[in-house]
Amino acid sequence: xxxxxxxxxxxxLTGCLGVAxxxxxxxxxxxxxxxxxxxxxxxxxxxxxxxxxxGNCGAxxxxxxxxxxxxxxxxxxxxxxxxxxxxxxxTTKWVDLKAAVSSLVTNxxxxxxxxxxxxxxxxxxxxxxxxxxxxxxxxxxxxxxLNGQGPAGNTPTALALDTVIAKxxxxxxxxxxxxxxxxxxxxxxxxxxxxxxxxxxYAATPSVKxxxxxxxxxxxxxxxxxxxxxxxxxxxxxxxxxxxxxNSPQDLxxxxxxxxxxxxxxxxxxxxxxxxxxxxxxxxxxxxxSPSPTSGYTYDATxxxxxxxxxxxxxxxxxxxxxxxxxxxCPGPPPIP
Numbered sequence: 533x534x535x536x537x538x539x540x541x542x543x544x545l546t547g548c549l550g551v552a553x554x555x556x557x558x559x560x561x562x563x564x565x566x567x568x569x570x571x572x573x574x575x576x577x578x579x580x581x582x583x584x585x586x587g588n589c590g591a592x593x594x595x596x597x598x599x600x601x602x603x604x605x606x607x608x609x610x611x612x613x614x615x616x617x618x619x620x621x622x623t624t625k626w627v628d629l630k631a632a633v634s635s636l637v638t639n640x641x642x643x644x645x646x647x648x649x650x651x652x653x654x655x656x657x658x659x660x661x662x663x664x665x666x667x668x669x670x671x672x673x674x675x676x677x678l679n680g681q682g683p684a685g686n687t688p689t690a691l692a693l694d695t696v697i698a699k700x701x702x703x704x705x706x707x708x709x710x711x712x713x714x715x716x717x718x719x720x721x722x723x724x725x726x727x728x729x730x731x732x733x734y735a736a737t738p739s740v741k742x743x744x745x746x747x748x749x750x751x752x753x754x755x756x757x758x759x760x761x762x763x764x765x766x767x768x769x770x771x772x773x774x775x776x777x778x779n780s781p782q783d784l785x786x787x788x789x790x791x792x793x794x795x796x797x798x799x800x801x802x803x804x805x806x807x808x809x810x811x812x813x814x815x816x817x818x819x820x821x822s823p824s825p826t827s828g829y830t831y832d833a834t835x836x837x838x839x840x841x842x843x844x845x846x847x848x849x850x851x852x853x854x855x856x857x858x859x860x861x862c863p864g865p866p867p868i869p
Contacts, residue, residue, distance in 0.1 A: 637671030651692035657721035689719035693729035744775035
């Protein structure tokens with residue numbers, strides 16, 4: 533009896549009560565089998581905030597895609613483009629335009645989706661071509677089309693915009709859409725209501741803004757008319773001249789740089805959802821960017837997009853090597869490599 537009590541006590545201490553009792557009752561001398569091992573504990577689950585069951589924090593890095601804007605160049609190649617941009621210029625306006633677009637491509641081809649509609653398309657009054665559809669790194673194709681044509685014919689500006697609208701290339705709701713209209717003269721070929729087309733572009737969904745560049749001495753254009761176009765395109769500049777008046781090859785290059793440099797995207801599409809916007813952390817070159825619609829970042833939950841503003845956006849536009857990171861998780865920014 534004492535022996536049985538001793539075995540029971542030992543079994544209780546070792547968690548093997550059933551096995552010890554069975555051996556004693558049957559008088560078995562066999563060594564008992566090892567008890568079945570306990571199943572491993574489940575791995576800690578990690579929520580979307582990067583916090584596991586134990587409260588450990590490890591934010592996750594989002595994959596980002598920079599959202600390049602659509603930029604449709606609507607370029608005048610009428611006969612007057614064979615003239616000089618100014619009295620002291622040795623080159624033609626057409627040559628100057630090609631040089632300015634070439635500079636634009638060199639600086640911004642990787643961060644925009646460029647296209648081109650060159651008017652007229654037949655040496656007279658037709659404007660029924662989109663010479664280069666909008667696309668990434670399309671600068672070489674645009675330059676090829678510009679180099680393959682020269683000044684001739686009339687200025688069917690309104691008809692050129694009709695073609696751009698009809699092709700539907702600026703109906704991309706996932707990115708910003710723009711027209712850059714560069715011309716050296718007033719429209720002709722019957723229908724000259726350019727403002728009507730620019731109004732239609734802006735009223736479309738998505739809305740399309742139109743920038744206007746006047747090429748050459750103001751006597752070749754109608755400043756009042758081009759001001760109206762810039763106003764309709766919602767791109768009016770401060771001062772008496774709302775459009776970009778260019779009276780030298782340098783002016784023309786500067787106009788393209790100012791326009792496209794100002795619209796190069798500071799939008800970043802996040803490849804994963806962020807259920808709680810307060811847990812987003814944005815960095816630029818490893819430095820934390822604060823939430824601010826004027827000098828930091830904003831987050832659009834409907835498109836899952838982070839947009840930089842103010843100085844943060846300026847840094848991105850002026851330095852192509854700028855690194856932007858977006859993470860989601862615990863308070864405080866995680867280290868960005």
